[in-house]
Amino acid sequence: xxxxxxxxxxxxxxxxxxxxxxxxxxxxxxxxxxxxxxxxxxxxxxxxxxxxxxxxxxxxxxxxxxxxxxxxxxxxxxxxxxxxxxxxxxxxxxxxxxxxxxxxxxxxxxxxxxxxxxxxxxxxxxxxxxxxxxxxxxxxxxxxxxxxxxxxxxxxxxxxxxxxxxxxxxxxxxxxxxxxxxxxxxxxxxxxxxxxxxxxxxxxxxxxxxxxxxxxxxxxxxxxxxxxxxxxxxxxxxxxxxxxxxxxxxxxxxxxxxxxxxxxxxxxxxxxxxxxxxxxxxxxxxxxxxxxxxxxxxxxxxxxxxxxxxxxxxxxxxxxxxxxxxxxxxxxxxxxxxxxxxxxxxxxxxxxxxxxxxxxxxxxxxxxxxxxxxxxxxxxxxxxxxxxxxxxxxxxxxxxxxxxxxxxxxxxxxxxxxxxxxxxxxxxxxxxxxxxxxxxxxxxxxxxxxxxxxxxxxxxxxxxxxxxxxxxxxxxxxxxxxxxxxxxxxxxxxxxxxxxxxxxxxxxxxxxxxxxxxxxxxxxxxxxxxxxxxxxxxxxxxxxxxxxxxxxxxxxxxxxxxxxxxxxxxxxxxxxxxxxxxxxxxxxxxxxxxxxxxxxxxxxxxxxxxxxxxxxxxxxxxxxxxxxxxxxxxxxxxxxxxxxxxxxxxxxxxxxxxxxxxxxxxxxxxxxxxxxxxxxxxxxxxxxxxxx
Numbered sequence: 001x002x003x004x005x006x007x008x009x010x011x012x013x014x015x016x017x018x019x020x021x022x023x024x025x026x027x028x029x030x031x032x033x034x035x036x037x038x039x040x041x042x043x044x045x046x047x048x049x050x051x052x053x054x055x056x057x058x059x060x061x062x063x064x065x066x067x068x069x070x071x072x073x074x075x076x077x078x079x080x081x082x083x084x085x086x087x088x089x090x091x092x093x094x095x096x097x098x099x100x101x102x103x104x105x106x107x108x109x110x111x112x113x114x115x116x117x118x119x120x121x122x123x124x125x126x127x128x129x130x131x132x133x134x135x136x137x138x139x140x141x142x143x144x145x146x147x148x149x150x151x152x153x154x155x156x157x158x159x160x161x162x163x164x165x166x167x168x169x170x171x172x173x174x175x176x177x178x179x180x181x182x183x184x185x186x187x188x189x190x191x192x193x194x195x196x197x198x199x200x201x202x203x204x205x206x207x208x209x210x211x212x213x214x215x216x217x218x219x220x221x222x223x224x225x226x227x228x229x230x231x232x233x234x235x236x237x238x239x240x241x242x243x244x245x246x247x248x249x250x251x252x253x254x255x256x257x258x259x260x261x262x263x264x265x266x267x268x269x270x271x272x273x274x275x276x277x278x279x280x281x282x283x284x285x286x287x288x289x290x291x292x293x294x295x296x297x298x299x300x301x302x303x304x305x306x307x308x309x310x311x312x313x314x315x316x317x318x319x320x321x322x323x324x325x326x327x328x329x330x331x332x333x334x335x336x337x338x339x340x341x342x343x344x345x346x347x348x349x350x351x352x353x354x355x356x357x358x359x360x361x362x363x364x365x366x367x368x369x370x371x372x373x374x375x376x377x378x379x380x381x382x383x384x385x386x387x388x389x390x391x392x393x394x395x396x397x398x399x400x401x402x403x404x405x406x407x408x409x410x411x412x413x414x415x416x417x418x419x420x421x422x423x424x425x426x427x428x429x430x431x432x433x434x435x436x437x438x439x440x441x442x443x444x445x446x447x448x449x450x451x452x453x454x455x456x457x458x459x460x461x462x463x464x465x466x467x468x469x470x471x472x473x474x475x476x477x478x479x480x481x482x483x484x485x486x487x488x489x490x491x492x493x494x495x496x497x498x499x500x501x502x503x504x505x506x507x508x509x510x511x512x513x514x515x516x517x518x519x520x521x522x523x524x525x526x527x528x529x530x531x532x533x534x535x536x537x538x539x540x541x542x543x544x545x546x547x548x549x550x551x552x553x554x555x556x557x558x559x560x561x562x563x564x565x566x567x568x569x570x571x572x573x574x575x576x577x578x579x580x581x582x583x584x585x586x587x588x589x590x591x592x593x594x595x596x597x598x599x600x601x602x603x604x605x606x607x608x609x610x611x612x613x614x615x616x617x618x619x620x621x622x623x624x625x626x627x628x629x630x631x632x633x634x635x636x637x638x639x640x641x642x643x644x645x646x647x648x649x650x651x652x653x654x655x656x657x658x659x660x661x662x663x664x665x666x667x668x669x670x671x672x673x674x675x676x677x678x679x680x681x682x683x684x685x686x687x688x689x690x691x692x
Contacts, residue, residue: 029059105228106162106185108235113189114158115242117196118151121405122249124200125150129380130256135346137202139408141374141425143393144257146403148250151242153404154196161192182228187221196405206409264361264388266448271363276593277566278529279360279451281585282516283332284509285325285373286460286549288538289318289559291499291506299473301506304514305533311565311572312531313610317579318562319622319633320537324550325376327625328536328582329383329455333357335586335601337679338625349382356586356601357386360451363595366443368450370435372427372457387453391435399425428466429456429512437519454516458509459539461548463501465508473507474500484548487540499541527567530592534582535560543656553631553640554657558624564606566592576609579622579633621675630676639672646673 035043036055125147128136136142165188173181194213198204204212220226289295292302294309295316321331327338330349333356334341343349357367369387371377378384378392393399401407402425432454440450458465462481463474474480478497487495513533520526538557540546549557562582564570569592584603590596591605604620619635631640636652639662648662648669662669 032059103166105232106166107159108239109186109189109228109231110158110162111155112235112239112242113193114155115151115239115246117158117193118154118404119242119245119249120193120197121150121154121200122147122246126249133348133380133382135348135380137346139405140345140376140380141378141393141402143374143378143380144253145393145395145399148246148253149395149400149403150405151246151249153400153402153407156401157404157406158189158192161189165189179227183221186226186228186231187217190220190226191217192406199405199409260390261388264367264386266361266364266366271595274449276365276449276595277568278449278525279365279589279593280454280516280520280529280531281332281356281452281589282454282456282513282531282533283329284459284533284535284561285377285455285457286537286539287456287506287509287535287561288556289535289561290538290556291503292561294561294563299503301503302510304510304517305561305563308513308517308533308563308565309573309575311567313564313570313572313574313576313606315562315564315576315580315606315609317577317633318534318560319555319579319581319624320535320558320560321581321583321624323537323553323557323624323626325373325536326381326383329377332534332536332582332585333383333385335583335603337583337623339630343382348380349385351382351385354601355385356589357451357453359386359586359590359600360593360595361386361388364448366448366450367452368436368439369453369455370432370439371453371455372429372432373455373460374425374427374457377455377457389439393425396425423462423464426464427457429458429509430466430515432456433512433516433519436516440523440525456509456512458512459502459505461498461502463498463505465505468504468508469511470507473503482547484550485546487542487545487547490542490547495542495547498547502539502541530566530570530589531564532585532589533561533563534585535562536582550626553624553626553629555638555651555655558631564588564592569607571610574610576606578609578619579635580606580609580620581622583623621672621679623676623679630679632672632675632679634672634675637668637672639669639676641673641676648672 031040031043033055034040038044125136125142128134129142129144129147139146162185165185168188169181169185172184191210191213194216195206195209198209198213199206224230291297291299292305293300294302294305294314320328322328322338326345326349327341327343330341330343331337333349334353336353341349341353349355357369361367367387367389369384369390369392371383371390371392374392379390384390384392401411436452436454440452443450464480474497478500479494480498480501482490482498490498517526517531520529520531537549538555538559539549540551540554540556543556544552544554546552551557560582562580565572581603584606586601587603588606590600591607622633624631624633629640629642631638633651636650638649638651638657640647640649646662646669647657647660648665649657649659650661650665651657
């Protein structure tokens with residue numbers, strides 16, 4: 001059969017597009033609706049949690065997959081079109097050179113196809129991150145650096161694959177001749193390249209993509225133009241051209257970062273002067289207050305923060321607005337609750353509302369963000385708005401390894417199977433400190449005050465940290481990783497081991513806070529800097545039948561540290577016992593920095609708790625939300641609502657939230673419930689308000 005007939009033609013492409021459209025727009029949404037309504041009980045398990053998750057959520061998730069499917073289909077058809085056009089031109093005499101296979105041939109083939117696959121990955125990542133401004137399904141830590149790192153990672157994996165194929169090719173050569181051996185090598189590497197390209201969007205199951213890749217590679221490898229003798233003379237030139245493309249990707253990404261920094265510079269005379277303090281917002285990711293010596297924990301896990309308490313205001317009951325990273329950060333940046341923002345796993349913080357970084361940049365502050373949580377803290381999730389410099393990715397060898405799809409799919413599975421759960425892309429606190437001080441020192445003497453956001457990720461699982469200052473709480477070989485979920489999956493010994501490893505991470509993180517404060521003091525900046533240390537959410541260790549976070553709205557998941565130090569305007573040695581929300585941090589910063597009173601951001605300055613004392617009208621309500629669950633803390637009561645079910649706890653006698661009093665204290669439950677009803681419709685979802 002001629003090669004033109006062996007490839008997908010235009011009519012087949014149109015048929016594929018129509019089939020995908022009909023399935024995605026009609027058939028699958030109907031099927032989702034039928035399953036959600038319980039009309040197909042046999043498929044009910046496909047929609048986990050359909051009893052509490054609305055149908056619209058599943059349809060929205062499917063719409064996102066459909067979009068990726070169109071990308072995948074377009075990429076496949078474009079690739080086929082390019083291949084067909086390329087194969088019309090001979091790339092060398094088909095009979096030139098004997099079809100023998102050497103290490104040079106295998107290496108050049110691997111580099112060529114690895115670069116092709118890697119550049120395909122890079123283009124997909126670029127479209128998602130830079131054009132659509134969306135997180136990448138299946139690869140939340142992806143950032144712009146992954147665009148130029150992916151081709152490097154793929155070349156390494158393809159070289160490894162070539163090394164594995166060579167013995168098989170030698171065996172085939174002895175039985176079926178050199179031509180069959182060469183075809184095996186070319187076809188095997190081509191199948192791997194197609195698998196990488198087909199798997200980018202996550203729309204296809206890996207085994208479906210593998211079957212398609214193997215079938216296509218079997219047909220393509222039979223084409224004369226893809227025979228090894230025809231490819232051999234052209235490979236060096238093709239590799240050189242693709243290497244230039246990869247270099248262009250590197251220059252584009254790094255150049256884009258530099259242009260961003262130049263564009264987002266404070267304007268002279270924008271408002272901030274030497275009288276305005278620097279602002280340092282240090283967010284401790286997954287840091288629960290219950291495991292800190294500062295808050296009465298039995299282990300001395302936070303000696304440096306405890307020392308800072310004598311010079312600061314410590315809030316004993318800070319309640320995070322959400323039990324996981326992105327919505328909590330989004331609230332701390334905008335002063336708005338997540339039911340007004342809508343951030344979710346693949347829904348970033350959009351640009352409708354002004355962030356604290358944008359407000360301070362507009363008022364003459366230098367802005368820099370340095371992030372340990374590369375999964376949800378990266379710029380694809382919208383948290384980089386207003387930061388001239390934003391470091392959210394690791395550029396280590398481990399990051400290159402994981403930037404390619406093959407590394408994420410294969411290596412992660414193998415490492416977990418052998419019990420190695422360290423994160424190859426981990427950015428520890430000392431790295432965050434080092435990047436911050438490098439940025440800070442670039443502008444000495446500082447032309448303007450700075451606003452720096454530092455996200456520490458060391459208390460997020462897996463709880464594996466560098467060398468600790470002193471003996472470890474955890475035993476060597478103990479469990480240090482977990483998966484968020486049911487505590488019944490863990491033995492009591494495993495829970496204890498995880499808590500021990502977590503406590504080590506808390507102590508390491510505390511030491512890095514100390515190193516940060518020491519560095520500011522050495523530069524003469526500490527007392528000129530408004531320092532805020534806060535957690536974004538807590539962590540569960542089987543207290544309510546769950547492990548990890550993003551499970552529920554009990555205080556083990558919501559109660560976080562909050563410490564504010566600024567000797568000029570913040571008293572030392574003060575403990576605030578009233579419940580407060582980090583939602584008020586933007587308003588607090590604007591107030592304490594002397595940049596505007598109420599109205600710049602929603603919420604109220606936390607300074608009211610030491611300036612005015614207890615509010616005359618009673619304690620302020622503090623809200624939190626998690627998907628279809630909401631809660632409110634007022635005084636010593638905590639009401640949780642999930643659907644129609646409510647739980648009420650009296651924290652003054654039941655701090656562990658064990659006895660549900662909703663049925664007994666109905667008047668309190670109704671009063672707090674009416675607050676929840678009002679707050680969910682209380683804020684606008686409209687366009688960004690103009691800064692005053």
